[in-house]
Amino acid sequence: DAGVIQSPRHEVTEMGQEVTLRCKPISGHDYLFWYRQTMMRGLELLIYFNNNVPIDDSGMPEDRFSAKMPNASFSTLKIQPSEPRDSAVYFCASRTLGTGELFFGEGSRLTVL
């Protein structure tokens, strides 16, 4: 299996622009998680899905952030409008039901100027 696949790996954009990050989880995994990593705050859980349904979005910082999972093999995290404080590395991770290990993608490094 190719693992969790994220795109783009790097994104540089200007404040106010819309940003869309994409994730393909490992096939057969029931849970998908979006994390954000910064030096100041470490890893923060933004939202997670179970069987394509959003379960907990309490970590989403503002209404500017939204996430969707239209099918079992694809999820998006959208920021609109983007702000410089959104600059971070965004990770997608997936795992199976039960005691399964969590597997991470390589991350999308976002820079908002």
Next chain:
Amino acid sequence: KQEVTQIPAALSVPEGENLVLNCSFTDSAIYNLQWFRQDPGKGLTSLLLIQSSQREQTSGRLNASLDKSSGRSTLYIAASQPGDSATYLCAVRRIQGAQKLVFGQGTRLTINP
């Protein structure tokens, strides 16, 4: 609220030494604990997963132990190599809200040739 602490934040040792990384958590009611490795600019790679009923797990030169009653886990690395240089993070999965992982800030390990 579960808090996870990793001390020290950084560690530098000569090649060949055996070493121990520490992880402590405030709430002993955990479901499992996972150790990850993160190389610069990369995602997190799962190293070991310990269930709450287990005392330790081993993979090659790595051994992770878990003592729930004292709220501690250690990651033992035998015969360290320069390729072991990375940031090591531990994360606990709580029983309540058990889909989330709470991460420590990590220990940045440098193995000097």
